[in-house]
Amino acid sequence: xxxxxxxxxxxxxxxxxxxxxxxxxxxxxxxxxxxxxxxxxxxxxxxxxxxxxxxxxxxxxxxxxxxxxxxxxxxxxxxxxxxxxxxxxxxxxxxxxxxxxxxxxxxxxxxxxxxxxxxxxxxxxxxxxxxxxxxxxxxxxxxxxxxxxxxxxxxxxxxxxxxxxxxxxxxxxxxxxxxxxxxxxxxxxxxxxxxxxxxxxxxxxxxxxxxxxxxxxxxxxxxxxxxxxxxxx
Numbered sequence: 001x002x003x004x005x006x007x008x009x010x011x012x013x014x015x016x017x018x019x020x021x022x023x024x025x026x027x028x029x030x031x032x033x034x035x036x037x038x039x040x041x042x043x044x045x046x047x048x049x050x051x052x053x054x055x056x057x058x059x060x061x062x063x064x065x066x067x068x069x070x071x072x073x074x075x076x077x078x079x080x081x082x083x084x085x086x087x088x089x090x091x092x093x094x095x096x097x098x099x100x101x102x103x104x105x106x107x108x109x110x111x112x113x114x115x116x117x118x119x120x121x122x123x124x125x126x127x128x129x130x131x132x133x134x135x136x137x138x139x140x141x142x143x144x145x146x147x148x149x150x151x152x153x154x155x156x157x158x159x160x161x162x163x164x165x166x167x168x169x170x171x172x173x174x175x176x177x178x179x180x181x182x183x184x185x186x187x188x189x190x191x192x193x194x195x196x197x198x199x200x201x202x203x204x205x206x207x208x209x210x211x212x213x214x215x216x217x218x219x220x221x222x223x224x225x226x227x228x229x230x231x232x233x
Protein backbone atom coordinates (compact mmCIF):
# COMPACT_ATOMS: atom_id res chain seq x y z
CA UNK A 1 0.00 0.00 0.00
CA UNK A 2 1.26 3.49 -0.86
CA UNK A 3 0.15 6.88 0.36
CA UNK A 4 -1.53 9.16 -2.18
CA UNK A 5 0.52 12.31 -2.73
CA UNK A 6 -0.47 15.44 -4.58
CA UNK A 7 1.96 16.41 -7.32
CA UNK A 8 2.02 20.07 -6.24
CA UNK A 9 2.99 19.25 -2.64
CA UNK A 10 6.52 20.01 -1.46
CA UNK A 11 8.67 17.33 0.10
CA UNK A 12 12.23 16.73 1.17
CA UNK A 13 14.27 13.57 1.60
CA UNK A 14 17.20 13.35 3.92
CA UNK A 15 19.35 11.44 6.32
CA UNK A 16 20.61 11.73 9.87
CA UNK A 17 24.09 10.31 10.42
CA UNK A 18 25.53 9.62 13.85
CA UNK A 19 29.33 9.61 13.78
CA UNK A 20 32.46 9.81 15.87
CA UNK A 21 34.90 12.60 15.16
CA UNK A 22 38.15 11.14 13.83
CA UNK A 23 40.39 12.98 16.29
CA UNK A 24 39.90 14.91 19.50
CA UNK A 25 41.25 18.07 17.85
CA UNK A 26 39.00 17.81 14.78
CA UNK A 27 36.66 20.79 14.67
CA UNK A 28 33.00 20.61 13.74
CA UNK A 29 33.75 22.73 10.67
CA UNK A 30 36.32 20.14 9.59
CA UNK A 31 33.69 17.41 9.95
CA UNK A 32 31.24 19.45 7.88
CA UNK A 33 33.75 20.00 5.09
CA UNK A 34 34.64 16.32 5.20
CA UNK A 35 30.97 15.42 4.81
CA UNK A 36 30.57 17.67 1.76
CA UNK A 37 33.66 16.09 0.19
CA UNK A 38 32.24 12.61 0.89
CA UNK A 39 29.18 13.39 -1.25
CA UNK A 40 31.36 12.99 -4.31
CA UNK A 41 29.43 13.08 -7.58
CA UNK A 42 25.83 12.40 -8.53
CA UNK A 43 24.89 11.34 -12.08
CA UNK A 44 28.49 11.89 -13.12
CA UNK A 45 28.73 15.51 -11.96
CA UNK A 46 29.82 17.22 -8.79
CA UNK A 47 28.06 19.70 -6.54
CA UNK A 48 28.66 23.44 -6.39
CA UNK A 49 28.24 25.72 -3.36
CA UNK A 50 25.09 27.82 -3.42
CA UNK A 51 25.76 31.38 -2.27
CA UNK A 52 28.79 33.33 -1.14
CA UNK A 53 28.75 32.05 2.45
CA UNK A 54 28.91 28.39 1.46
CA UNK A 55 31.55 29.18 -1.16
CA UNK A 56 33.81 30.93 1.36
CA UNK A 57 33.39 28.13 3.88
CA UNK A 58 34.27 25.38 1.41
CA UNK A 59 37.31 27.42 0.42
CA UNK A 60 38.48 27.15 4.02
CA UNK A 61 37.26 30.47 5.41
CA UNK A 62 35.51 30.66 8.76
CA UNK A 63 33.03 28.32 10.42
CA UNK A 64 29.53 27.24 9.45
CA UNK A 65 26.66 25.08 10.65
CA UNK A 66 25.27 24.39 7.18
CA UNK A 67 26.45 24.25 3.58
CA UNK A 68 24.04 24.83 0.68
CA UNK A 69 24.80 23.08 -2.61
CA UNK A 70 23.40 22.90 -6.12
CA UNK A 71 23.72 20.24 -8.81
CA UNK A 72 23.79 20.80 -12.61
CA UNK A 73 21.11 18.16 -13.19
CA UNK A 74 18.68 20.02 -10.92
CA UNK A 75 19.22 23.69 -11.63
CA UNK A 76 15.82 25.11 -10.63
CA UNK A 77 16.10 28.09 -8.29
CA UNK A 78 14.43 26.25 -5.40
CA UNK A 79 16.34 22.98 -5.82
CA UNK A 80 19.09 22.47 -3.26
CA UNK A 81 21.06 20.05 -1.14
CA UNK A 82 21.99 21.00 2.42
CA UNK A 83 24.60 19.38 4.63
CA UNK A 84 24.31 20.60 8.21
CA UNK A 85 25.65 19.98 11.69
CA UNK A 86 23.55 18.67 14.53
CA UNK A 87 24.64 18.38 18.14
CA UNK A 88 28.17 17.27 19.01
CA UNK A 89 28.75 15.86 22.48
CA UNK A 90 31.93 16.27 24.57
CA UNK A 91 32.84 12.63 23.85
CA UNK A 92 33.02 13.43 20.13
CA UNK A 93 29.79 11.77 19.06
CA UNK A 94 27.99 14.09 16.66
CA UNK A 95 25.26 14.29 14.07
CA UNK A 96 25.32 15.33 10.42
CA UNK A 97 22.15 15.93 8.39
CA UNK A 98 21.73 15.66 4.63
CA UNK A 99 18.61 17.25 3.13
CA UNK A 100 17.55 17.11 -0.52
CA UNK A 101 14.79 19.35 -1.88
CA UNK A 102 14.05 19.55 -5.60
CA UNK A 103 11.67 21.85 -7.43
CA UNK A 104 11.55 20.07 -10.76
CA UNK A 105 8.88 18.74 -13.17
CA UNK A 106 7.56 15.24 -12.58
CA UNK A 107 7.52 13.10 -9.46
CA UNK A 108 9.63 15.31 -7.22
CA UNK A 109 9.66 13.00 -4.20
CA UNK A 110 10.87 10.12 -6.38
CA UNK A 111 13.74 12.26 -7.67
CA UNK A 112 14.58 13.50 -4.16
CA UNK A 113 14.50 9.98 -2.77
CA UNK A 114 16.77 8.56 -5.48
CA UNK A 115 19.30 11.35 -4.96
CA UNK A 116 19.15 11.03 -1.16
CA UNK A 117 19.67 7.25 -1.34
CA UNK A 118 22.72 7.66 -3.58
CA UNK A 119 24.25 10.46 -1.52
CA UNK A 120 23.58 8.78 1.82
CA UNK A 121 25.29 5.61 0.59
CA UNK A 122 28.32 7.74 -0.34
CA UNK A 123 28.30 9.39 3.09
CA UNK A 124 28.26 5.96 4.75
CA UNK A 125 31.33 4.98 2.73
CA UNK A 126 33.12 8.28 3.36
CA UNK A 127 32.28 8.95 7.01
CA UNK A 128 31.83 5.47 8.57
CA UNK A 129 28.88 6.51 10.77
CA UNK A 130 27.60 4.31 13.57
CA UNK A 131 23.94 4.77 12.59
CA UNK A 132 22.02 6.36 9.71
CA UNK A 133 18.31 6.98 9.21
CA UNK A 134 17.10 8.08 5.76
CA UNK A 135 13.49 9.19 5.38
CA UNK A 136 11.28 11.81 3.70
CA UNK A 137 8.78 14.41 4.85
CA UNK A 138 6.16 16.91 3.72
CA UNK A 139 7.54 20.42 4.16
CA UNK A 140 4.21 21.58 5.61
CA UNK A 141 3.80 18.58 7.91
CA UNK A 142 4.33 18.37 11.64
CA UNK A 143 5.73 15.95 14.19
CA UNK A 144 8.93 13.91 14.41
CA UNK A 145 10.85 13.27 11.20
CA UNK A 146 13.62 10.83 12.05
CA UNK A 147 13.40 7.54 13.95
CA UNK A 148 15.15 7.31 17.31
CA UNK A 149 18.93 6.98 17.37
CA UNK A 150 18.96 5.30 20.80
CA UNK A 151 20.61 1.87 20.55
CA UNK A 152 19.48 -1.25 22.40
CA UNK A 153 22.31 -2.35 24.75
CA UNK A 154 22.03 -6.03 23.84
CA UNK A 155 21.71 -6.01 20.05
CA UNK A 156 23.23 -2.57 19.33
CA UNK A 157 20.24 -1.93 17.04
CA UNK A 158 18.20 1.28 17.16
CA UNK A 159 14.89 1.15 19.00
CA UNK A 160 13.20 2.43 15.82
CA UNK A 161 13.82 1.74 12.14
CA UNK A 162 12.70 3.93 9.24
CA UNK A 163 12.36 3.46 5.48
CA UNK A 164 16.20 3.18 5.16
CA UNK A 165 18.33 2.39 8.20
CA UNK A 166 22.05 1.58 8.38
CA UNK A 167 23.81 0.22 11.46
CA UNK A 168 27.59 0.01 11.83
CA UNK A 169 29.13 -3.43 12.18
CA UNK A 170 30.60 -2.50 15.56
CA UNK A 171 28.73 -4.54 18.14
CA UNK A 172 26.68 -6.57 15.67
CA UNK A 173 27.03 -10.27 16.48
CA UNK A 174 26.73 -13.03 13.91
CA UNK A 175 23.37 -13.95 15.43
CA UNK A 176 22.03 -10.41 14.98
CA UNK A 177 23.28 -10.32 11.38
CA UNK A 178 21.47 -13.60 10.65
CA UNK A 179 18.23 -12.21 12.09
CA UNK A 180 18.65 -9.01 10.05
CA UNK A 181 19.25 -11.01 6.87
CA UNK A 182 15.92 -12.81 7.28
CA UNK A 183 13.85 -9.62 7.59
CA UNK A 184 11.11 -9.59 4.89
CA UNK A 185 12.12 -6.08 3.78
CA UNK A 186 12.57 -4.56 0.33
CA UNK A 187 16.30 -5.12 0.99
CA UNK A 188 18.27 -6.25 4.03
CA UNK A 189 21.94 -6.73 3.32
CA UNK A 190 25.51 -6.00 4.31
CA UNK A 191 26.77 -2.51 3.47
CA UNK A 192 30.46 -2.01 4.10
CA UNK A 193 31.20 -3.45 7.53
CA UNK A 194 27.65 -2.75 8.68
CA UNK A 195 24.09 -3.59 7.73
CA UNK A 196 21.43 -1.80 5.68
CA UNK A 197 17.72 -2.44 6.15
CA UNK A 198 15.67 -0.81 3.41
CA UNK A 199 12.17 -1.52 4.68
CA UNK A 200 10.43 -0.18 1.56
CA UNK A 201 11.42 0.72 -1.98
CA UNK A 202 10.17 4.29 -1.66
CA UNK A 203 9.01 6.41 1.29
CA UNK A 204 5.37 6.41 0.19
CA UNK A 205 5.12 2.64 0.59
CA UNK A 206 4.09 0.82 3.76
CA UNK A 207 6.08 -2.17 5.01
CA UNK A 208 4.26 -5.46 5.35
CA UNK A 209 2.86 -6.71 8.63
CA UNK A 210 5.35 -9.58 8.35
CA UNK A 211 8.17 -7.04 8.34
CA UNK A 212 6.77 -5.18 11.34
CA UNK A 213 6.37 -8.43 13.28
CA UNK A 214 9.90 -9.58 12.42
CA UNK A 215 11.29 -6.16 13.40
CA UNK A 216 9.65 -6.38 16.81
CA UNK A 217 11.24 -9.79 17.34
CA UNK A 218 14.82 -8.68 16.58
CA UNK A 219 15.55 -7.93 20.23
CA UNK A 220 14.20 -8.75 23.67
CA UNK A 221 12.26 -5.46 23.61
CA UNK A 222 10.14 -4.66 20.52
CA UNK A 223 11.75 -2.54 17.81
CA UNK A 224 9.21 -0.36 16.00
CA UNK A 225 8.94 1.21 12.56
CA UNK A 226 8.59 4.96 12.00
CA UNK A 227 7.09 5.75 8.60
CA UNK A 228 8.05 8.76 6.49
CA UNK A 229 6.07 11.85 7.52
CA UNK A 230 4.34 12.64 4.23
CA UNK A 231 1.05 14.17 5.39
CA UNK A 232 0.47 17.92 5.28
CA UNK A 233 -0.50 19.73 8.48
